[in-house]
Amino acid sequence: MSDLLLTVEQAAERLGTTARFPRRLIAERRIAFVKIGRHVRIPESALNAYVDGNTVQALRRRRVRYGRAA
Template sequence: MSDLLLTVEQAAERLGTTVRFPRRLIAERRIAFVKVGRHVRIAESVLDAYIDGNTVQPIRRHRSRYGRAA
């Protein structure tokens, strides 16, 4: 299993945010990361799991066939 390790800059680009956001996730330990010496990397699968875990599904409202009375 070879999982690509992304730099913080690459992770930010993938999330569509500034570099500050993934750095804050790392500092608050809200996302798993790999430390290689002084370099920080985020596994692609971890980033995918973070995106999936924070995706909000739309609310499906079931409308009744009857309209409201005036």
């Protein structure tokens, strides 16, 4: 396993949030994490999987023309 382990602060920086958000993800068991003694680390692959799993693709809407007689 050569996966980079990120601190909570590093994970928050990559997500563009405060440290509170990754800590909440850990507390709610919504993201995989590693506990080393009293230290908590998030594998980079788990963070990428979380982002990929929660990415919502944009819808391509067709343009509707109004006022057209049948």
